[in-house]
Amino acid sequence: MGKDLTQVTTTFYICDGGSCRKAGSDPVMRATRAYLRNQGLWNTTHTIKTRCIGRCEDAPAAIVHPGDYWYKNLNGQNVITVMQRHLEEGKPVEELLVFKEGSTVINSDKERPKKVPKPFSLVEDEDLGVIYSTRGFSTDQYTYPLFLYLAETKSPATLTFPHGQTHSFQNIQALEYGKYQLIMTFKEADLTSILAFTLAGIPKTEPMALQRSRVLVTEFFYEAFNPEKRGIRLKDKMGRLLAIIWLDSTDEKVWNYCLNVQLSMSEVVIQS
Structure with missing residues (x-):
């Protein structure tokens, strides 16, 4: 039976694009789902494995809603901290954020210049x-x-x-x-x-x-x-x-x- 989405209050979108997989997105997803299952939070928290979300330089990356919080450099340990902070306090982990709603800059130490085609x-x-x-x-x-x-x-x-x-x-x-x-x-x-x-x-x-x-x-x-x-x-x-x-x-x-x-x-x- 599918999850009752009327009970879901928080959703974690974990990138499973090529760069994130190479950087270790599988352990991030496994740790996330195991934590939710064992803490009795499975029915109120949804996890979605996505294709590329466009932040390859910050892999493994994820997005948390509500709030449009974009996270960078996740692993099987720090993602637990992210979940605890959101689910228990309703707050983000600032040092792991690459972007949040209202931000005017991208917080990344690996930012890549935008690729544009060369002139004719x-x-x-x-x-x-x-x-x-x-x-x-x-x-x-x-x-x-x-x-x-x-x-x-x-x-x-x-x-x-x-x-x-x-x-x-x-x-x-x-x-x-x-x-x-x-x-x-x-x-x-x-x-x-x-x-x-x-x-x-x-x-x-x-x-x-x-x-x-x-x-x-x-x-x-x-x-x-x-x-x-x-x-x-x-x-x-x-x-x-x-x-x-x-x-x-x-x-x-x-x-x-x-x-x-x-x-x-x-x-x-x-x-x-």
Whole structure:
């Protein structure tokens, strides 16, 4: 039977993302649940194992509600202190906090600078000629939204593969993100095509062919002598071309999306 959530007064969200697992989130979760069980607090306190919460540098990390308290550098011992303080006194453990509601600064001695794509630079590309190019992010937190945006807006952009096969996003019928791969269905005339791109991180236990198929390079570019000819080039880990998304020269909305959302630029920035 599920927990009666009407009785829950406090919730601990313990990160189980990759960095937190490596840093020891499993002992933190085990200690938390064992303490709650043995102290008779199981029914009034809920624990949730989450995916990455975005504070990898402070791993193992957790969030406590109510109050929006973000904790850092947890282990099987100090997490007990955190629980005791919250559940018995309703107060946080200040020295372990990285953030709390109302804070204007992040309290971390490992703070990492925000990663942003580099400016566009002029390159003479073997396949595309003279272009301005920059790399975007290739995690599925960026690549999946990119494909989703093109599909939902029915963009006139085209998806072109190395062997010459081309599909327009105006003809996309379905888009589904499975365990590792994005499956797209295109219907053009009487022909239905089903295509797959590997976007998610692949465990080393999976077949090597699947690991190598992941999109790991996402390049945004435009031609130096024809700036309206723009696209997004996708490559695998070995630098092999997977596909090029050619953007329609008249569709400024999609290009602005690429700049603003994918590259965190308000306009094209060129490396000086």
